[in-house]
Amino acid sequence: MKSVTIKDIAKVANVSYATVSRALSGSTEIGEETRERVLKICRDMGYTANYVARSMVMKETKLLGLIVANIDNPFMSEMAYHIEMRAREHGYNLMLCNSSHDLNLERNVFELLVSRQVDGIILVPSNAESYNNLKPLISKVPTVFVSENLRDLPESYVSVDNYRGTHMGTEYLYSLGHRNILYFGQRKGSVTHQLRAEGYFDACKELGIEPNIFNSTYPLSSVQAGSQMAKQIFTSPFPYTAIFAATDSLALGVFAAAEEAGIRIPEDVSLMGFDNILYADLPRIRLTTIEQPKKTMATAAVDILLEKITDETSGYSHRILMPTLIIRSSCRDIRQG
């Protein structure tokens, strides 16, 4: 398992190992003929560079840490895919860590990542407390938050315009003739969910219809929450014609509850989601939803992070991207005529 090093090459090439390093790194201060000769020997002997030694002297690892709650969550995994691809384009690799929605674990892996000397960290917060939880640590390494809006906190983040998303969504529902639209979500808690609720709320007011917000004891990223709220609703006869779920996962829960209660979507009630996770476009689901531009968010996140890394004085940036309405078939046009 002893692998061949730069010194071994130097020995057989009969040069100093500094020269070998220069041949490999494409330095100019080396003759063409020696470079060729050294490179050939490298190939012949099967030399592979040692990045950790390199990291040691360069004081950079070309490694980025990615902390997500659960990589098996479809939103997270899609983000992770694009983040990894973008990072690698720039010569960076990714260390993946699951925090499992556990704040202590989140802190642990964060510290682990700084011990591992990652050049920067991308964090998809597990919940609203993440920022406060990590506050003492984020000064140790460039960090960017993804998907969670930190309002005007002095830290870099990229998120979607949540307010506009729900605003746009309820306008669409209105245009389909819906006048009694329920919202599954909450006005307190994370900024993200505040903004989404406000967007819905304000749109209702502007359109002259009554807002109606439901909440759950479960987290809003779970399907259980959606089922729970929907079950409450489905017991009594309903005056509403549409449900706007703050999250695609919630919408999935609504689907499940509707299935049980024998309520049809969209025939009996229309359903709109938010996020456009992979699940949303599955056959039999075809959820109309508000899309977070995940690929754009991912590339923006690594670009911002890389800028922070190369220019330590670059401050912080807030990048808010535009959501788009994805029309599928979970919302029905109920206008007569």
Added chain:
Amino acid sequence: MKSVTIKDIAKVANVSYATVSRALSGSTEIGEETRERVLKICRDMGYTANYVARSMVMKETKLLGLIVANIDNPFMSEMAYHIEMRAREHGYNLMLCNSSHDLNLERNVFELLVSRQVDGIILVPSNAESYNNLKPLISKVPTVFVSENLRDLPESYVSVDNYRGTHMGTEYLYSLGHRNILYFGQRKGSVTHQLRAEGYFDACKELGIEPNIFNSTYPLSSVQAGSQMAKQIFTSPFPYTAIFAATDSLALGVFAAAEEAGIRIPEDVSLMGFDNILYADLPRIRLTTIEQPKKTMATAAVDILLEKITDETSGYSHRILMPTLIIRSSCRDIRQG
């Protein structure tokens, strides 16, 4: 950004930096009172260990590489979750790389990972050619293949008993009264798919019914392949009553085609999948399928890898796990009476 090192600690503690190292590492050859003193100073000065320096001298990084085709594939992401958790339990972190179903990329990231000195690599092959593609490289670092059966190749892998899975599945369909069962998959190509097809084929023979295997030009892990095959089938009036898809993704494609063609599942035709990906249990899908024990496979993979790492002479191991039948509601009982 200058971080505090072991030497800084040594200076203020007035000891040699070897002593500091010993205090940190829990060595016995150090006095209790000095250990306490040094540790306190470490806390006060906010010392964080440098893993890359440590890796340099220890000749181990405590890093595992994970190569998947696409982390946003639900099967991959679920595996990745469990692999990461298990690895971290043992003090290892994960470097995540997507190969994007590209053999060249797969080789590139593999080489990258060995340059980064990972202690081992877990590989979820993007296709049947992966093994041959990587053959010259896998001698450089302990490697274990996951989910792909390498038959009797001298490399470690963990997979499910694919033969038994489809065998069991068609027996179940038979028990529901189905006598004309189509199989979407192929008998050539990857060993995994050979075995699955054989399991179906042999079960049919044993049960005295006619096997009927369909193939596609698309990869069998895609939903397009499922749609393509289903569309072919759905045009003509059908004598068959059930479809066994070699993959849940294929089954999803069947769902989609059925939706278009106005064919109901399971009323008109029963549908069985394989893998039990996250999608399979979604409302309105509820796919009856054969489960790959993903968590078990994941932990087995890292355990096997860790054994290879710690004991270089341990050879290789093939771990075949038992699949289980997950009954949901895509298969109907068509026995009369």
Added chain:
DNA sequence: TCAAAGCTCGTAAACGTTTGCGCATTTACT
């Protein structure tokens, strides 16, 4: 009381790179 053994700690080498500095040789310019 003295040698042997046991603690605690410092010295220095090693891990595989990169790079500033200096030296020798070659090239260019007047």
Added chain:
DNA sequence: AGTAAATGCGCAAACGTTTACGAGCTTTGA
């Protein structure tokens, strides 16, 4: 032809750890 600049390469330090070896001191046992 003589000086100045450019080129090609070696030397050695540095990055932050771990650990074998040895030195000095204290304890133990006869």
